[in-house]
Structure formats: structure tokens, C-alpha cells
Amino acid sequence: MKKIEVIQNVLEANEVIASRNRQLLDKHKVFAINIMSAPGAGKTSLILHTLRKLKDKLRIAVIEGDVASIVDAEKVQSEAKAIVQINTRNMPESCSLMAAMIEAALKGLFLDTLDLLLIENIGNLVCPAEFALGEHKRVVISSLPEGDDKPVKYPLIFIDADAVIINKMDLLSHVDFDIAAFRRSVTGLNPKVEFFQLSCKTGEGVEQWCSWVWEQVKTNTRGR
Amino acid sequence: MHELGVTENIVNIVLAKANEAQANKVIQINIVIGELSGFVPECIQFYFDSLSKGTMAQGAVLHFDSIPTQLRCRDCSTIFHPQDTVWACPGCQGRSVEISQGRELYIESIDIE
Numbered sequence: 001m002k003k004i005e006v007i008q009n010v011l012e013a014n015e016v017i018a019s020r021n022r023q024l025l026d027k028h029k030v031f032a033i034n035i036m037s038a039p040g041a042g043k044t045s046l047i048l049h050t051l052r053k054l055k056d057k058l059r060i061a062v063i064e065g066d067v068a069s070i071v072d073a074e075k076v077q078s079e080a081k082a083i084v085q086i087n088t089r090n091m092p093e094s095c096s097l098m099a100a101m102i103e104a105a106l107k108g109l110f111l112d113t114l115d116l117l118l119i120e121n122i123g124n125l126v127c128p129a130e131f132a133l134g135e136h137k138r139v140v141i142s143s144l145p146e147g148d149d150k151p152v153k154y155p156l157i158f159i160d161a162d163a164v165i166i167n168k169m170d171l172l173s174h175v176d177f178d179i180a181a182f183r184r185s186v187t188g189l190n191p192k193v194e195f196f197q198l199s200c201k202t203g204e205g206v207e208q209w210c211s212w213v214w215e216q217v218k219t220n221t222r223g224r
Numbered sequence: 225m226h227e228l229g230v231t232e233n234i235v236n237i238v239l240a241k242a243n244e245a246q247a248n249k250v251i252q253i254n255i256v257i258g259e260l261s262g263f264v265p266e267c268i269q270f271y272f273d274s275l276s277k278g279t280m281a282q283g284a285v286l287h288f289d290s291i292p293t294q295l296r297c298r299d300c301s302t303i304f305h306p307q308d309t310v311w312a313c314p315g316c317q318g319r320s321v322e323i324s325q326g327r328e329l330y331i332e333s334i335d336i337e
Binding site: 187 | 226229230232237238242245247251255261262263298309311318319320329332333334337
């Protein structure tokens with residue numbers, strides 16, 4: 001018997017495809033945001049607000065990831081310039097989008113006609129943390145009814161986030177969510193993170209988020 | 225829930241290395257897995273048994289070496305293993321920490337014949 005040293009990252013295959021996606025997006029000057037959260041935290045609602053606010057300034061496409069159904073795709077259809085629905089139910093893995101799924105979805109988009117790509121990941125705080133897609137920014141939404149302990153329970157997804165959104169701020173008086181404690185937990189893990197507090201229900205705070213997205217896209221395009 | 229793709233990668237990497245070494249059979253695959261990694265060894269073994277059928281890796285034992293979580297306090301640089309889910313530094317009670325170890329998932333080596 002002989003021992004052979006390997007030392008090879010098992011996730012490398014996904015990372016290779018992710019960096020290929022990123023190069024393709026960069027080549028066509030498309031800025032991509034990966035939006036992650038637990039089910040029901042407000043990914044689709046946030047995407048709808050973003051589309052309505054920015055669609056006159058930016059050409060925006062959406063990739064919708066869901067285990068099944070096209071309900072989210074139907075909701076955003078009238079607002080987005082293009083939309084690709086990925087259903088993971090019949091795929092070998094259904095808990096997260098992966099770089100290869102995005103690679104296939106990008107083939108269905110005319111990238112030259114786009115400025116911004118919003119990717120709605122599968123509702124899940126565990127698995128999406130492990131898989132890069134080729135995105136420029138990673139955004140996590142936490143909503144007040146979920147409780148303020150999510151960064152403690154699911155640290156990885158918060159560690160790699162560029163922005164964290166606290167959604168459903170309109171419910172603040174009805175739930176025991178300690179905003180300061182939540183923000184402390186997140187900044188402990190990730191000191192450079194940007195926070196947005198908003199309500200997709202009332203629209204309060206959505207403006208600041210959209211300005212941030214707009215700034216990111218502008219900086220990205222100007223940089224090249 | 226997402227171990228299938230990862231196991232496919234493991235099988236591909238192992239077979240490539242074993243072929244390169246002109247092996248007849250893969251006996252054991254030594255995998256290093258961080259405590260924080262979201263992958264379940266039993267699940268990887270389950271997929272592996274199915275994916276390796278008919279290859280020289282069929283019947284190989286997957287040996288997992290678990291690496292404990294290690295955190296570093298950003299304030300006082302203490303390196304520690306968290307005792308519970310609250311990641312607080314035992315030195316200064318600070319909550320600003322970074323992971324220095326525990327997210328690994330790699331194949332360290334293979335034993336071949």
C-alpha cells in the first residue's frame with residue numbers, strides 16, 4: 001500500500017465555475033448580487049422594490065432560484081428586463097444555487113443588454129454560504145419575526161456578506177427583536193458589513209438600499 | 225443536503241490522482257473536514273459508495289479527520305475554541321472574532337495499491 005498526498009479543496013470545482021461566471025459578467029459589465037435569506041424573509045419583495053425603483057436607470061435581470069414553482073418569477077416578470085427561473089427540485093442538490101446553475105442561466109440572458117443581475121437564492125441560511133456563484137456582492141436578509149439570534153446560529157452566511165438587511169421593520173413593536181444585539185453579533189463576525197433597516201411592506205428604508213445598489217453598479221462600471 | 229456534488233468532486237479528484245499514480249485500487253481516502261463545514265461525512269460516504277461503483281475506488285474507506293473550530297479575537301488576538309454557540313473571547317469577552325480554522329474540506333491523501 002502506498003500513500004499519495006493530494007491536498008485538494010473539494011469545493012474547487014464550484015469555485016472554478018464561479019470565477020468563470022464572474023469573468024463573463026465582468027466582460028459584459030453586468031454587476032451581480034446574490035440575495036440570500038431564510039424562506040419568507042423578503043427576498044422577492046426586496047427584488048420587486050429594487051426593480052421598481054431602479055428600472056428606469058438600470059437594465060435589470062433576475063435569476064429566481066426555488067425548489068419548485070414559478071410563483072416568484074411571475075411576481076417579478078412585469079418589472080424585470082429578463083428573468084430566468086431555476087427550479088432545483090429535479091436537480092441533484094436542491095438546497096442552494098450553485099455556480100454551474102448560474103453558468104447555465106447566464107446562457108439564457110443577453111448580457112450586453114444588462115447592467116444588473118439580481119440572483120434570488122434558495123431560502124436557506126446554511127447551504128448557500130458554501131457556494132460562490134460568481135457574484136460581486138453577497139447580501140443576507142434577516143427579518144424581525146425570525147429573531148435576533150440568527151447570526152449566532154448561522155455564522156457562516158453572515159461572515160461572507162457584504163450587506164445585511166433587516167427587513168419587516170414595521171413589525172418592531174410586535175416582536176422581541178433586539179436590533180442592537182443583532183447588529184453587534186453581525187459586526188463581531190464581519191466588521192466591514194453594511195446594514196440596511198427597511199420594510200418591504202411600507203417601503204420605509206428601501207430608498208437607502210436602492211441608492212447603495214445604484215452606487216455599487218456605477219462604481220463597478222466606472223472601474224472598467 | 226448538498227453532498228452529492230461534493231462527492232462527485234471527491235471521486236473525480238481521487239480517480240485522477242490514482243490514475244496518475246498507476247494504481248490498481250484505492251483503499252482509503254483521507255479527507256479533512258472542518259467542524260464548521262456544512263457537509264455531513266455519513267452523507268458523503270453514502271453517495272460515494274454509489275458513485276464509485278465500477279471504478280478502482282469502489283469499496284474504498286473514507287476516513288474523515290475533523291478539524292475543530294478555532295477563532296481569533298480581533299481585539300486581543302487570543303486564539304480559542306468556542307465552548308458554545310456564542311462566540312465570545314475567553315480573554316476579553318469581546319465578540320469581534322474571525323475564524324482561523326474550521327471551514328476546511330479537502331482531500332489530504334489517498335492510500336492506493
